Amino acid sequence: MFLSRRLIELKYKIAWYVGALLSFLLYFSGFVTLYTYLRRGYLKYPITIVLMYHRIGNNNTPDISVSTKNFDRQIAYLKRNFDIVSLDELVENYKHNYRLGKDIVAITFDDGYKDNYLNAYPILRNYNAPATIFLITNFIDKNPEMLNSKDILIMLNDKITFGAHTLNHKILSEIDHETAWLEISNSKFMLEEILQKKIKYFAYPKGKKKDYSEAIIQMVRDTGYEAAFSTENGCITNNTKNFFTLNRLGMRNYPLFVFKVRVSGIFESRLFIRFREYVRLT
Numbered sequence: 001m002f003l004s005r006r007l008i009e010l011k012y013k014i015a016w017y018v019g020a021l022l023s024f025l026l027y028f029s030g031f032v033t034l035y036t037y038l039r040r041g042y043l044k045y046p047i048t049i050v051l052m053y054h055r056i057g058n059n060n061t062p063d064i065s066v067s068t069k070n071f072d073r074q075i076a077y078l079k080r081n082f083d084i085v086s087l088d089e090l091v092e093n094y095k096h097n098y099r100l101g102k103d104i105v106a107i108t109f110d111d112g113y114k115d116n117y118l119n120a121y122p123i124l125r126n127y128n129a130p131a132t133i134f135l136i137t138n139f140i141d142k143n144p145e146m147l148n149s150k151d152i153l154i155m156l157n158d159k160i161t162f163g164a165h166t167l168n169h170k171i172l173s174e175i176d177h178e179t180a181w182l183e184i185s186n187s188k189f190m191l192e193e194i195l196q197k198k199i200k201y202f203a204y205p206k207g208k209k210k211d212y213s214e215a216i217i218q219m220v221r222d223t224g225y226e227a228a229f230s231t232e233n234g235c236i237t238n239n240t241k242n243f244f245t246l247n248r249l250g251m252r253n254y255p256l257f258v259f260k261v262r263v264s265g266i267f268e269s270r271l272f273i274r275f276r277e278y279v280r281l282t
């Protein structure tokens with residue numbers, strides 16, 4: 001247990017430094033600015049991204065936290081350079097194949113930590129930015145570290161919407177089908193009861209490909225959700241046909257230049273994917 005936690009921390013640290021170094025080179029060489037300029041202005045190829053946050057503020061979980069100060073800077077940057085839209089606007093946009101003029105971003109939070117209300121919500125409100133929080137239904141009103149129904153109802157009157165993230169945050173591919181079905185469907189129905197609103201979106205716990213299966217995706221469809229989100233990195237494009245495995249970009253406590261590189265879409269571009277394949281082959 002102790003060793004595996006240390007290994008995860010080590011992996012996190014290595015990924016962090018490699019990512020920061022690469023971002024440093026891409027950003028300060030002017031490459032990202034040039035790439036964004038060409039993509040937006042010359043190729044007329046706007047991107048759509050969904051950001052995934054967990055916790056906002058200083059706490060003892062640095063791998064899933066973004067400091068309040070950095071979060072404020074990140075939202076300010078998005079406000080200047082993107083259309084910040086709700087998940088409703090984003091999904092509608094793609095289902096009806098509207099032509100995009102500008103880069104689009106949607107902001108999401110997984111798990112429903114209390115600090116989403118205490119630290120993130122005032123900043124989102126300040127920038128008039130919509131966001132969606134995926135709640136673990138059985139944690140509501142049970143754990144002081146998580147959002148309670150009062151916090152949720154206050155935010156609901158603003159531009160914050162809510163999605164389901166199961167009842168207990170079990171990894172859906174690791175439990176039997178009957179339990180998985182209850183986790184997926186009852187979380188939706190219970191939230192609808194609390195919020196008196198239709199819950200349209202779902203996020204898979206842990207959210208990597210191995211954490212859900214075709215059968216799980218089908219259960220999410222059958223429950224009546226309109227779209228579901230993974231934690232696989234990527235943009236949403238006109239080629240995105242499956243609305244039940246939508247990609248997101250996981251956010252960490254990045255300095256602003258790393259954040260700018262991440263949201264530029266360069267790591268998700270065909271150019272970079274080819275480069276990664278090439279590196280893997282050699």
Ligand SMILES: [Zn+2]
Pocket residue numbers: 110111165169204205206
């Ligand atoms: Zn989660």
